[in-house]
Amino acid sequence: MVHKKLERATRKTQADGRIPAISAALVRADRPGWFIQVGTAGDGKTLAEDTQFRLGSVTKTFTAALILQCRDAGLLELDDPIGKHLSVPAHGEHTIRDLLAHRSGLQREPHGDVWDAQVGPDAAQLLADLAHAERVLPANRRFHYSNLGFALLGHLAAAKRGGTWEEVLTQYLLQPLGLTDITVQPRRSAATGYLVDAYSDHARPEPATDTGGIAPAAQLWGSAANAATWAAFLADPATVDPDGAVLSADTLAEARQPHSISDEATWASGIGLGVMIEPQGGRVLHVGHYGAMYGYLAAAFGRIGPDQPAGLGAAVLGSSGTAGQTMELVHELLKRSATDDPGDIPMWTPAGPVPEEHRPLLGRWWSEGFGFTFSWHDGTLQARGDRAPKNAPPAVFQQVGPDEFRTVSGREAGESLLLVRDTDGTVGAMRWAGYLVTREQDTPLVGP
Structure with a gap:
């Protein structure tokens, strides 16, 4: 019954949001996974469970995990200034922690009109252009989202590991967790992204931007199934990585600790170390990230809290860059799964005497x-x-x-x-x- 509700919610989102293609997935440790695709992938391609969509800023959670791995390996400390580990012409005083939590005050985007040009600078140019970037707010003043900051973090992780960001991402995260449908460059079968006209049903294909040196902030492509597994890992790593080979449960608990509030008026959402934190009431949290790129919107979140099913993660990926319903649906799927199909109650068993x-x-x-x-x-x-x-x-x-x-x-x-x-x-x-x-x-x- 719960799967029929999830399917109906997804189909309604696709229809109401006028999304050419939507792919949704939900995983949890105590139930089989649930997956659905609605619509058309475009250009005669087949929409399937492994169809890739643009993940956009969900990419940031992967970059954050690489940095935390470097810290756990003794390669850096989170309160180190980034200039201690990465040669930069300016802004080397910003701490790694502040960049992870979007509180460095560094400007949002790299120097130049990169999104207008649809071509990102390469890594060397991005670092060189840092001399022209502004610190638009004092450090630690407030939350200020920065793609530039996360691009720097990705190149820092690459430098500490001795490879490119793509190489270390694949070696240290994607391969160990079996996330074979998450890649830096799209497969030929990836869903086409569209701009859906506001006043008609026309959908115009959008260009597939290669972000270049900004890749650690927004480049990844992936399937909803793999993105949901990643979201479950962020929320409850023991169910995805029981040996803690990728990251320890303690480290991910540290990442989920709020470091800044993204809306100080409502306190409705916060930021940890590279992960978004969305309170759901009753001490329940959704942790993960949203993503937006030309032609695509994405959301991947896991659910944690008292009496919640273990390893519960969901992802919703859509091929329209304007349908905000894509991002809302992920929270509905998680809530419906947890409330309409609650986890089994573990049996109490007697224990030995108190010392x-x-x-x-x-x-x-x-x-x-x-x-x-x-x-x-x-x-x-x-x-x-x-x-x-x-x-x-x-x-x-x-x-x-x-x-x-x-x-x-x-x-x-x-x-x-x-x-x-x-x-x-x-x-x-x-x-x-x-x-x-x-x-x-x-x-x-x-x-x-």
Whole structure:
């Protein structure tokens, strides 16, 4: 039943948006994949599951992943200025992190009328022209989208790996993940992109721009099936790359942390390290990216949050550069899949006894008049505040010393939890992130 709803939503988008061809895909770890194509690929070509469309700025998520791989390999640090690793005539002071998060203040496009000319500069010319580029805003002032910034990041990753951007992209991302339908140059069978006339049903083919040195920001072509798999990887990498061979789950969680807000008035969307973050309510997020090029629109997002199906990703690719419905549909597909076909509920099973040394820590505690419940689950000490939302994750602790724990996730992540013992050796209080935690709601004085 849910697949019929997904199909109907896609067909309605194609008809209402007047999109010559649309390809949509949805993948999740606990169900078979779902794919649909509606329309015509143009020029007598067959529209199929592996038909390529222009991905546009979805490309940026791949470039961001290459940079994060370089960081994890010890080749750079995110807070390094880009000029430390890439020879540039200007703007070398911008940090890699700020470029990833679109907060460097660097101008949006490379120098010159590259989009009017439909021909991008080569890599050498793009770097040389950086001398003519402006910093249009102070660094860290606000979100400011920059294709130029991401082009620089792609050439940085290529330089650190000793190849071209296309070579390192293929070697380090596309081949390991089996994304064979994502390529830098289009196949002959790729769908034709169109400009659909606003006042008639005429569709005019658009030129297939080669972005040249801007490629790391917008060049890729791909199928909806591969783009949906990539989106699932960004959201829940363990389902696509269980060994963490491409990127660790921790690194992608870091990438999904908001670094800037793209609309400071509504806070409706944010930017992490190269990924867009779209809140859906109820602590659910869609993470991925949109793409737009002449004749094409694209969207690839994964869904994460409490009680959401594992490895859920979707992509919608269309061959019209003006149908905004293409970008809206991806969110509808994800939501319908999660709500109309929720994941299976895992069975609870009993566990072994709590380690004897941790039993005295369980139960009710108080800090600043507010209650906390400390418990033992999944082999870890955990804590949940009385006022925490029901679906918020608990604080999770890892023991690092005889009387010391470290908060590894949740509330006060990174902070210490210190046990304070009475004269008889029992734990009479704790200090969490510098705050006293006691068994009674009143706050007694305790020793050091």
